[in-house]
Amino acid sequence: MGKFYVTTSIPYVNAEPHIGFALEIIQADVLARYHRHKGEDVFFLTGADEHGVKIVRAAEVAGKTLQDFTDGVTKKFEDLKKVLNLSWDDFIRTSDKKKHWPGAQKLWLKLYGAGKLYKKSYKGIYCIGHEAFITEKDLVNGKCKDHQKEPEIVEEENWFFKLSDYTKEIKAKIESDELQIVPKSRKNEILALINEGLEDISFSRPHENLSWGVPVPNDPKHIMYVWCDALSNYISALGYGQKENSKFKIKNLKFAKYWPADVQVIGKDILRFHAAIWPGMLLAAKLPLPKTIFVHGFITVGDKKMSKTIGNVIDPFEVVKKYGADALRYYLLREIPSGEDGDFTYEKFEERYNADLAKGLGNLVARVLALAQKNSAIKNKVFNTNIKKIEKQIEKLIKEFKFNDALSVLWQLVALGNKYIDEKKPWTLKPDSKEFKEIVGSLLFLISDIGVLLSPFLPETSEKISGQLKNRKISILFPQLK
Numbered sequence: 001m002g003k004f005y006v007t008t009s010i011p012y013v014n015a016e017p018h019i020g021f022a023l024e025i026i027q028a029d030v031l032a033r034y035h036r037h038k039g040e041d042v043f044f045l046t047g048a049d050e051h052g053v054k055i056v057r058a059a060e061v062a063g064k065t066l067q068d069f070t071d072g073v074t075k076k077f078e079d080l081k082k083v084l085n086l087s088w089d090d091f092i093r094t095s096d097k098k099k100h101w102p103g104a105q106k107l108w109l110k111l112y113g114a115g116k117l118y119k120k121s122y123k124g125i126y127c128i129g130h131e132a133f134i135t136e137k138d139l140v141n142g143k144c145k146d147h148q149k150e151p152e153i154v155e156e157e158n159w160f161f162k163l164s165d166y167t168k169e170i171k172a173k174i175e176s177d178e179l180q181i182v183p184k185s186r187k188n189e190i191l192a193l194i195n196e197g198l199e200d201i202s203f204s205r206p207h208e209n210l211s212w213g214v215p216v217p218n219d220p221k222h223i224m225y226v227w228c229d230a231l232s233n234y235i236s237a238l239g240y241g242q243k244e245n246s247k248f249k250i251k252n253l254k255f256a257k258y259w260p261a262d263v264q265v266i267g268k269d270i271l272r273f274h275a276a277i278w279p280g281m282l283l284a285a286k287l288p289l290p291k292t293i294f295v296h297g298f299i300t301v302g303d304k305k306m307s308k309t310i311g312n313v314i315d316p317f318e319v320v321k322k323y324g325a326d327a328l329r330y331y332l333l334r335e336i337p338s339g340e341d342g343d344f345t346y347e348k349f350e351e352r353y354n355a356d357l358a359k360g361l362g363n364l365v366a367r368v369l370a371l372a373q374k375n376s377a378i379k380n381k382v383f384n385t386n387i388k389k390i391e392k393q394i395e396k397l398i399k400e401f402k403f404n405d406a407l408s409v410l411w412q413l414v415a416l417g418n419k420y421i422d423e424k425k426p427w428t429l430k431p432d433s434k435e436f437k438e439i440v441g442s443l444l445f446l447i448s449d450i451g452v453l454l455s456p457f458l459p460e461t462s463e464k465i466s467g468q469l470k471n472r473k474i475s476i477l478f479p480q481l482k
């Protein structure tokens with residue numbers, strides 16, 4: 001059986017998790033669970049990006065030490081595992097000196113050894129909000145248009161990475177889908193950007209301007225800038241850079257086994273980092289590129305951008321507390337078109353919940369189990385063809401990362417079951433008649449398969465359905481909301 005390595009981006013821990021990241025990590029979780037279910041050897045990685053100037057300032061404001069501050073926010077991200085019922089295998093933190101730093105430093109030395117890092121004095125306008133040098137084009141009335149802040153003028157010596165050397169190679173790999181970018185619109189977007197030419201990028205900052213980060217191994221007065229520090233997490237977590245155990249090479253086994261990543265799930269705002277800078281680094285280090293980068297869109301709230309100033313940030317912890325993990329998983333997977341932007345409102349959320357979960361699925365399971373109480377069932381596979389067909393469609397849609405369409409197709413089976421009961425009206429039949437028993441038998445078969453097909457998407461509900469089937473016990477899956 002094959003292996004499957006899936007990663008999420010590592011969120012920057014200067015703010016607590018919102019539903020945008022919940023969407024990303026739930027999408028990755030569906031992939032991990034789906035491939036595990038197929039019997040593949042899955043490794044699912046997430047983590048936290050904990051370094052940088054913004055964290056230093058946020059910790060100062062909070063009156064905490066850097067480690068205390070990052071420990072606190074990172075814990076919130078780690079808590080998502082239980083709250084959203086996620087199945088990640090590892091959580092990597094970039095402040096982890098033992099687990100992460102050796103990998104980041106080894107990768108740096110590979111690039112340095114290949115002659116792809118050079119030092120250059122650099123003067124530019126620096127936006128703290130971006131945590132990056134920006135250009136005059138990014139300014140409106142002298143302020144950064146994204147952060148409404150005046151940039152600082154910074155002159156310093158930086159290490160630079162010769163990304164420009166890899167323009168052609170990266171372009172060819174993306175064009176041929178050797179590095180597949182999904183959806184197509186994002187592939188076109190990054191190709192357009194690459195066609196303008198990739199520029200060399202600043203890869204380090206002097207220690208006095210950036211103290212919180214991974215030291216540059218060949219120049220301790222410098223600290224790695226985010227690229228080598230954060231992007232390297234995808235391999236450091238697999239043991240890249242760890243000293244090999246001479247006898248068994250135990251620590252490097254994971255890297256040898258799982259790299260390259262099969263799917264890297266990211267948001268559209270970091271497409272350039274993952275589809276240009278990261279491949280450039282891997283090429284320079286002579287490492288294989290990830291096979292696929294899947295790019296999701298953003299979630300708006302009532303068609304407005306989520307922002308603290310507007311006060312419309314949706315907290316996944318709150319939603320789950322009120323409605324349960326599977327209700328949130330369902331909404332994000334079903335309502336947000338997986339590769340595009342989507343919208344969240346509590347109104348739409350409750351509508352989906354009532355129609356699809358309470359009335360649709362919950363009702364079907366309760367009705368079938370109520371019928372099954374009356375008498376024994378006869379095995380009957382009326383729905384076999386439909387189920388097989390839909391199973392195939394779901395497989396194809398997951399391959400295309402169309403989670404919303406996969407759930408829509410799966411719900412055709414739910415509708416089919418409810419319609420079948422309405423038409424057959426089994427309650428008008430004698431419970432010990434063959435016809436009654438066959439109807440119930442076919443319905444039991446149907447909901448059992450629905451439960452299995454649901455397992456990557458709504459794992460808890462899937463388990464509940466199989467438990468109820470086993471014990472023939474009815475308990476409400478999703479209570480109707482008023």
Ligand SMILES: [Zn+2]
Nearest residue numbers: 127130144147
């Ligand atoms: Zn900015």
